[in-house]
Amino acid sequence: MTNYDYEIKIEDAKRNIYLLKPTYLNIVINDMDNIMPYKKGSSQYISEDLKRGDNIRLYS
DSSP: OOHHHHHHHHHHHHTOOOOOOHHHHHHHHHHHHHHSOOOTTSTTEEETTEEOOOOGGGGO
């Protein structure tokens, strides 16, 4: 195996995308709702299901 082949193998491994199994999707969504609620009165609150995100690239 050449150095080129080795580097190609490493880069190809970085391209793998792992998807969440559908059976676990509802668990993750429910956990995220419990962990990160959109609280009324916060600066980013718009509605119970929506919040405003900041564009952090504007400030760098």
